[in-house]
Amino acid sequence: MDLERHDFQLDELVERIKKNDHRLIALQVPEGLKMQALEMMDEIEDESAAKVVLAADPCYGACDLVHDKMRAMGVELVAHMGHSQMNIDSGMPTEFIPVTYDGEPGLEEIFPIISSHRELAINRLENMSQMKEFKEADGQKKFLDAVGRIAPLTDCKLGLVGSIQHLHLLEEYKERLEKLGFDVEIPVGGDRLSFPGQVLGCNYSGDSPEIGHYLFLGSGDFHPIGLVLHTGKPLAILDPYTDEAREMSLEVIERILRQRFGLIMAIDEAQSFGILIGEKPGQMRRNLAIRMKRLLEKHGKKGYLLALDHVGPELINFYPVDAFVNTACPRIAIDDSTRYEKPLITPYELEVSLGEKKWETGYQFDEIP
Numbered sequence: 001m002d003l004e005r006h007d008f009q010l011d012e013l014v015e016r017i018k019k020n021d022h023r024l025i026a027l028q029v030p031e032g033l034k035m036q037a038l039e040m041m042d043e044i045e046d047e048s049a050a051k052v053v054l055a056a057d058p059c060y061g062a063c064d065l066v067h068d069k070m071r072a073m074g075v076e077l078v079a080h081m082g083h084s085q086m087n088i089d090s091g092m093p094t095e096f097i098p099v100t101y102d103g104e105p106g107l108e109e110i111f112p113i114i115s116s117h118r119e120l121a122i123n124r125l126e127n128m129s130q131m132k133e134f135k136e137a138d139g140q141k142k143f144l145d146a147v148g149r150i151a152p153l154t155d156c157k158l159g160l161v162g163s164i165q166h167l168h169l170l171e172e173y174k175e176r177l178e179k180l181g182f183d184v185e186i187p188v189g190g191d192r193l194s195f196p197g198q199v200l201g202c203n204y205s206g207d208s209p210e211i212g213h214y215l216f217l218g219s220g221d222f223h224p225i226g227l228v229l230h231t232g233k234p235l236a237i238l239d240p241y242t243d244e245a246r247e248m249s250l251e252v253i254e255r256i257l258r259q260r261f262g263l264i265m266a267i268d269e270a271q272s273f274g275i276l277i278g279e280k281p282g283q284m285r286r287n288l289a290i291r292m293k294r295l296l297e298k299h300g301k302k303g304y305l306l307a308l309d310h311v312g313p314e315l316i317n318f319y320p321v322d323a324f325v326n327t328a329c330p331r332i333a334i335d336d337s338t339r340y341e342k343p344l345i346t347p348y349e350l351e352v353s354l355g356e357k358k359w360e361t362g363y364q365f366d367e368i369p
């Protein structure tokens with residue numbers, strides 16, 4: 001990745017600082033861009049009268065807005081870089097600063113992958129329309145998606161999505177893909193998402209039965225894993241940082257599902273649970289945590305509510321409980337569970353273990369709406 005090719009749009013921030021005569025602001029920058037944080041601080045201080053404090057704790061999303069600690073320090077405005085506004089209020093005035101990357105990979109190498117995925121989607125759709133002719137068991141085998149669901153499919157459109165630095169490419173790529181013969185939809189999600197085509201690691205609410213397969217513009221497996229676990233649909237990945245074209249491997253998804261199933265089995269005899277509540281404004285699911293506690297009580301088990309800002313093995317491993325249920329960032333249980341000494345499961349997985357929900361109807365991704 002060439003960091004210099006990121007465009008930080010600081011003009012509006014500087015204007016706001018000048019207009020309100022702010023003297024102390026906090027800058028919050030995602031982990032991947034921290035190398036350039038000092039450069040940004042210099043630019044803001046050079047162009048305004050404000051002093052800038054870097055909120056240097058780890059930051060992985062707009063769920064994690066700095067709030068009361070900065071107010072106590074006398075900060076008047078938070079500048080949050082590289083994420084978009086969510087349906088939360090941190091209680092601090094916050095300016096969200098878009099960051100875009102100028103990489104525009106070609107479509108030649110992704111073309112065969114999305115073409116084969118479209119065939120898969122067409123097959124599933126045809127099987128759907130012939131559903132009446134199958135006995136239920138035969139039907140299940142034929143149109144199960146990657147996570148074992150018989151999800152309704154009404155079309156086989158290509159869903160075009162991306163991570164936030166690449167969303168400015170979507171309209172142009174939609175046109176290019178349509179010229180190649182694809183029926184493309186840029187999905188619009190719920191309140192947690194600010195832009196069409198946007199996905200978060202915890203929210204894929206733009207998915208619809210009309211979308212049969214996906215193309216993701218972005219890098220890494222974080223969003224692709226969540227999108228496939230949530231939708232069960234084939235997913236191709238085009239990386240604007242490296243120009244690499246690939247698909248989300250179903251072996252990876254199967255490995256994750258086997259691991260999740262193993263954890264559900266492992267907590268069968270567990271009697272006591274730590275129920276993690278995230279303190280970050282966009283991760284706090286107190287009601288869900290209390291519902292899990294009541295559910296455990298209903299089944300004669302014990303649940304302890306543990307509130308944390310950061311969740312990490314060193315902060316919870318020592319509690320004398322048999323397992324943990326995570327209601328903070330959903331990806332902690334999915335992506336980091338091997339770092340914990342005891343089983344760390346999602347609320348849905350607890351419900352399956354207690355017999356309240358059925359795994360057989362397909363894995364249910366833990367989404368924050």
Ligand code: SF4
Nearest residue numbers: 060061063201202329
């Ligand atoms: S809750 Fe987790 S996945 Fe969702 S935005 Fe925050 S860090 Fe990302």
